[in-house]
Amino acid sequence: MRLLLTGAAYQLRLLRRSPGDLIALATTPLLTVVFLAVVEHNGRPDLAVNAVLAPALIALWGMSLLIAGDMIDAERATGTFEVLVATPARLWPLFTGRVLVVTVVSLLGLVESWLVATVVFGVPLRVAHPGLFAVTLLATVLAMSGHAGVMTSLFVLSRSARIFQNSLSFPFYVLGGVLVPVALLPAFLRPVSTVVFLSWSADLLRDSLRPAAPDSPVLRVGMVLGLGAAGAALSWWLLSVVLRRARRTGSIALGG
Amino acid sequence: MTESPCIEIEGLTRTFSHRIFLARRPITGTIALDHVNLIVEYGEVHGLLGPNGAGKTTLCKILATILLPTAGTVTVCGSDVVTDPRAVRRRIGIVLGGDRGLYGRLTARQNLRHWGALYGLHGTALRSRIDELTERFGLTTRQHDRVETFSRGMKQRVHLARGLIADPELLLLDEPTDGLDPVAATEFRALVGQLRAEGRTILLTTHNMAEAEQVCDRVSFIDNGTILDADPATLSALVSRYERIDALGVTEPTRARVSTIAGVERVEDLPDGYVRFHATDRPAATAVLRALVDAEVTRIRNSEPSLEEIYLHLMGGQRGMRVD
Numbered sequence: 001m002r003l004l005l006t007g008a009a010y011q012l013r014l015l016r017r018s019p020g021d022l023i024a025l026a027t028t029p030l031l032t033v034v035f036l037a038v039v040e041h042n043g044r045p046d047l048a049v050n051a052v053l054a055p056a057l058i059a060l061w062g063m064s065l066l067i068a069g070d071m072i073d074a075e076r077a078t079g080t081f082e083v084l085v086a087t088p089a090r091l092w093p094l095f096t097g098r099v100l101v102v103t104v105v106s107l108l109g110l111v112e113s114w115l116v117a118t119v120v121f122g123v124p125l126r127v128a129h130p131g132l133f134a135v136t137l138l139a140t141v142l143a144m145s146g147h148a149g150v151m152t153s154l155f156v157l158s159r160s161a162r163i164f165q166n167s168l169s170f171p172f173y174v175l176g177g178v179l180v181p182v183a184l185l186p187a188f189l190r191p192v193s194t195v196v197f198l199s200w201s202a203d204l205l206r207d208s209l210r211p212a213a214p215d216s217p218v219l220r221v222g223m224v225l226g227l228g229a230a231g232a233a234l235s236w237w238l239l240s241v242v243l244r245r246a247r248r249t250g251s252i253a254l255g256g
Numbered sequence: 257m258t259e260s261p262c263i264e265i266e267g268l269t270r271t272f273s274h275r276i277f278l279a280r281r282p283i284t285g286t287i288a289l290d291h292v293n294l295i296v297e298y299g300e301v302h303g304l305l306g307p308n309g310a311g312k313t314t315l316c317k318i319l320a321t322i323l324l325p326t327a328g329t330v331t332v333c334g335s336d337v338v339t340d341p342r343a344v345r346r347r348i349g350i351v352l353g354g355d356r357g358l359y360g361r362l363t364a365r366q367n368l369r370h371w372g373a374l375y376g377l378h379g380t381a382l383r384s385r386i387d388e389l390t391e392r393f394g395l396t397t398r399q400h401d402r403v404e405t406f407s408r409g410m411k412q413r414v415h416l417a418r419g420l421i422a423d424p425e426l427l428l429l430d431e432p433t434d435g436l437d438p439v440a441a442t443e444f445r446a447l448v449g450q451l452r453a454e455g456r457t458i459l460l461t462t463h464n465m466a467e468a469e470q471v472c473d474r475v476s477f478i479d480n481g482t483i484l485d486a487d488p489a490t491l492s493a494l495v496s497r498y499e500r501i502d503a504l505g506v507t508e509p510t511r512a513r514v515s516t517i518a519g520v521e522r523v524e525d526l527p528d529g530y531v532r533f534h535a536t537d538r539p540a541a542t543a544v545l546r547a548l549v550d551a552e553v554t555r556i557r558n559s560e561p562s563l564e565e566i567y568l569h570l571m572g573g574q575r576g577m578r579v580d
Contacts, residue, residue, distance in 0.1 A: 250272050
């Protein structure tokens with residue numbers, strides 16, 4: 001726990017020193033404008049919820065993936081990754097603490113898209129099930145942090161994480177039902193989507209904004225947390241395997 | 257019962273392989289360390305001297321558990337670097353040369369707080385340790401400045417403070433004065449000298465002979481992954497044994513006559529017009545001087561052999577070494 005807090009404290013200090021890391025939040029209002037304009041033009045106010053949540057979830061995923069990848073690249077660039085490996089600290093909680101901070105900060109994207117909807121488009125948004133909404137957000141943040149760790153572990157093996165970051169974004173936006181609900185995706189994609197926590201989160205968040213009572217909320221929150229825990233366990237295992245491999249191959253200090 | 261050494265290396269080999277895409281087996285490439293044996297006792301400041309690419313940093317990284325050995329055993333402070341790396345990490349500090357190993361966007365104090373937390377320090381103990389180290393290394397007035405604004409010399413002080421944050425039994429210094437200006441390098445060596453006086457065990461890698469002589473109790477030469485142990489007495493003997501006499505205005509007959517003196521190893525023309533006679537011992541050097549004076553050569557100077565020459569004599573190799 002202490003290492004998790006150490007990682008979180010370090011990331012907070014870095015964010016204060018380099019606001020450029022929050023660039024994803026600059027695009028969130030623009031995406032909201034685009035999505036809401038399409039919704040309004042087509043006379044589908046029922047899809048406003050999708051248009052508001054999608055940019056926020058994109059910010060959440062994008063920022064988490066960015067920090068997960070850049071973390072290793074940046075540590076290698078400063079030569080601190082080798083020194084980190086040489087400390088007795090377990091790196092998994094340290095990295096997870098860092099991602100957790102960025103994921104929490106990325107929730108500002110939700111505030112932004114909400115403001116764009118109400119102020120610019122005059123769309124009245126009301127959270128019909130605030131408790132479920134809050135719990136789902138919390139579960140999503142935790143699950144996101146667990147999954148980002150998988151990326152961090154894999155990025156240890158890569159000389160440049162940027163290619164993977166860019167390639168991994170859009171498949172997950174689709175499989176995670178970020179804009180288009182999974183139910184509307186081609187049938188062959190749905191089984192894959194069920195193991196992507198973001199698809200459960202996105203559906204649940206949308207349902208919590210609508211007046212109708214959501215189906216099986218506890219089970220669905222459980223799925224988000226369960227998949228998040230599975231991601232966290234996978235990332236913990238992967239990091240130890242990958243670090244041992246990097247120590248064997250001499251690729252701890254790889255870069256460029 | 258005698259205490260086991262701080263570092264005990266036996267038959268250490270490290271090779272670096274690379275794998276071609278889709279190939280089933282890796283291709284064995286460089287042999288960085290080749291059956292290295294080394295012992296460093298507690299309280300000793302041990303220098304590891306060698307040219308760039310000799311294997312110094314590889315050895316340092318294996319001791320720091322950043323790299324795994326390919327073969328052989330390495331024990332640090334009683335723990336094996338392969339089977340019990342976490343125990344090793346708790347008892348060592350590492351300082352890398354150049355700009356590696358610090359977060360530039362954080363202040364010196366924030367860096368030390370972060371690294372201290374990674375060694376399990378927190379609260380009052382961490383704060384007082386940071387106070388002690390910033391005071392000791394002259395960082396107090398700049399502890400709240402970002403490290404990226406520091407000079408190389410200041411950064412290296414922060415590096416050293418970071419390496420000592422957990423009060424390690426063994427400090428690994430990998431080319432710590434690399435890139436420092438002479439003043440900063442001298443200051444840094446003075447700090448290492450203080451640590452030596454405290455009886456701390458230090459392994460220092462360098463290609464600077466003067467640095468090794470100044471701060472080390474014992475040195476090892478390393479090149480092509482092979483190591484040769486030596487103590488300062490051996491070095492001193494070599495320095496005094498291999499002498500060089502340079503002379504200006506030496507005629508061909510004199511040169512021919514002097515080069516036949518027993519103990520004259522070779523004769524070399526220097527860019528400044530001097531002719532250098534390499535003598536293998538003191539009597540030979542004396543004979544060379546006498547012959548030159550008899551030949552009425554008046555512009556004579558003598559000098560000690562360079563590290564490269566000592567190194568070649570020690571290793572019997574063909575490869576030279578850069579001497580700063």
